[in-house]
Amino acid sequence: MVLTERRATILGLVVREYVQTAEPVSSKALVDRRGLDVSSATVRNEMARLEDEGYITHPHTSAGRIPSDLGYRTYVQSLMAEEPVGVDEQRTITHQLHQVAGALDEWLSLTATILAGAVGNVAVVTRPRTVTAGRLRHLQLVELNPDTALLVAVMDDGRLRQRLVPLRMPATQAQLQDRAARLNARLAAMDGAGARALAAEMADTDEASIVRETAELIEEHRGAEETYLDGLSRALRQPEFADPDRMLDAVARLQAYRLRSLLEGAADAQPGETRVVIGNELAADEMQDWSVVIARYGDSDAAGTVAVVGPTRMAYERTIPRVRYIASLMGQLLRDMR
Template structure:
């Protein structure tokens, strides 16, 4: 039933590769001419018929060539494509760029999005690394004016959170510094979750601070760290499937709306292991918004410690080999960088 002969696999792979390149339906004559097949076009036609019956190909109209179906792409990605890797010198060039920008997470993210967009020729998406385990590292309280206090909290991995705090009454900088020293001593290295249940002696000021830390800075469900980085959006619109504006708009909504992204990521890549690359082809029946798009996604970082997401979005007729190898490589690179930053 679902097993294909070797020749059928070959024909299917050729059709899909050709269509990914040209965006034109592929006919039997075209195949034998361009790929030196030593079988006739009639034989190819017979194979095309069975591949069509099995649901891997379809015809836009009675007499056009064949076009892959979504199932066809899925079969291609899983069974036919094989494992692809970026060329070594490309890898080195990219890695070099990352090490050149130093330890600046913001620029890592921008660079990752840029590399993904250029290498995969699709729209890139990168979310900032997010510590899953929030380890208290250092607290600073700075009086600004009146009752306003700026709280700066440094977490494990160098993540910095800041928050304004309005106290009930003005407090001197000396008093704030003393509180910070005490809190730093008490909570050094602790998980933010366990700070909430801390039961030691505290006066009102310190309890206020603790409340602020645990309530406002601790959102375990919030998957898109702070920022979402995008690149290559205008580039991907050049693909012919986005000539229809409605298709383009639906695709852009996915990248633009945080709520959509959050839903999408929480139900896909979050359930996968780090290192694994997920491929969503044509919405997979679940995602109305990306009915006409495919995405290649991966988590990076260290599970349980700090993670983020990288991915690309393009038309269903996407160069999956390029995209998958690029996403896998960039995710690995970011994992190294981010884990390195967190190790101490």
């Protein structure tokens, strides 16, 4: 059964009104506040049909309607008009972003803060990862004391990893420098397995153990995903968290490391594409009240994720374009960096 035009209008109004007020929407409220030119009785009839078809529900008999997940989905898919990011807002955002150009991690964390502020929900940003994700670009050895050196690895996604390595033979900085240069020649662009293989075929010297440590660093790096999150305390002010149990639940759930499963859903998305996952569409059973708006940024060389996480009652028409905008900005900045 396809939605008649009027029912679609009413559904749209129900969603907008509910998103704004967080109260079940009555037929009368729609007529009075949204200027429908039919009577509330007609609206009630239509609402009953919408409920039959699964777009809205009833918390109890004498309450207004709230959108179901299907209702939100339909709204996002075909009823909503996106609210574009205004010129002023664009200017503010780019201005804030350019404050810290140069240091990727500060820049990512700032992006999460800006996005969270723009949409009033929790924002998550992941550091861009290269497709190969885990090849060495360069390594360096720094003398700390006669029998310890600091091994610094620059990975192909521009991230650094460090580790202390004990030296059996004391070495000066100049000697370490030479050694690093030699190893760079052999290890450049290698992945963990390659480095491991190389270490295996070397004699048991300090150099072999450095190669072994490097292999470990590379593999460690492959698995590590760095996420930046902000906006929690503001998101918790929303009425869905008025109950302390729910609030506690949200806090526990939004620990960065638990978000991964939420973000995985968009791993295959193309940069430029923005996905919306609503309520029961989320794989995680215990997150049925949540929605995620998610986009990938970057290009075929290196890509990361930007997302907004919040209750299903979310201002999708604001959130979606803002996630998209931030993602495109980040893609641009990432290109500029190279």
